Amino acid sequence: MKNTEKSGTRRLRRALVAAGALAAGAATVVGVVPAGAAGAAEAGRHHPPRTTPETRTIATSTLGDDLRVTLTAVRSTQDDLAANVRLSTYTMDRGHWKLQDTEQVGKKDSWFWFPLTGSGAVCEFSTASRAPQRIKVQLLITPSIGCSPVHRFQVRDGRIVTG
Template sequence: MIKNFRAPIGWGVALAAATAVTVTVGATTGGPPNPMPADPQTRPTAGQEKEPRTEPQATEHRRIASSVLGRDLKFTLTALRSRTDPFAASVRLQVFTFRNGAWRESDRALVGEVDAWFWFPLTGRHAVCEFSTAGTEPAPVAVSLLITPSIGCSPTENFRIENGQIIPA
């Protein structure tokens, strides 16, 4: 009686296992192939581009810090998401002067290298470790940003602003 009781259970397990294998094999072999990327990521060789790129062509940007000094000088830090790597970003420092009743950009520069930062830490909480500005002439600007939560903050990059122009210090 015990042999007859175990036999149907054994066949039930074998049938369930065979069905699972069939479903798994069908799922891995069927379906459409992976689509080709719409924009192949070709990298030009040295000297092929007409002009050297100074900033990435960003698809998304987010202001991460801003500072206004008096009524005539404004600084912004903007994260620029990379088009080639969704996890990479660049950071742009912009200087604006107030003329004729409006803020007008007088200069811009990259903080660090192109796509040298990570997008998510830059656009998350506590992204700016240090952003100090002063209204003296030349105006000093110090920037330190979060690399990742586990690594911590970047070394401070210093700039000075003379007549609305950014000069690395």
């Protein structure tokens, strides 16, 4: 039963990506399918699982001289079309940015890789420098579906907390 559910989820993801590409029109299909692909069908082709996830920084904000907030898309090692989004904070330490904390945005493998790494992936990314530092994240689900609900975070005592 579990394999059937995974298979159904993958088919639904592929259908949503293909539908998004068709709805967005030929001009934006390039942002939805991988570079060099023959078309939307290429996006759904199965590839061997990755051992090291592919990552892309999709947004960064620097608050003052000592706090940097970064959104990173992390491609799933289980599903070519799925991705995770990582929110990370860094502090300046002796002239170098040092990782302070990381939090996942949304659920595991709940984002689509190609819309996240294409044009217009970030609908809203706002940060505030006054304590507690508030962070709002809203990302593109697909061009046809639009943007996700806003995910809200705060930095309190050096830790990222939801809310």
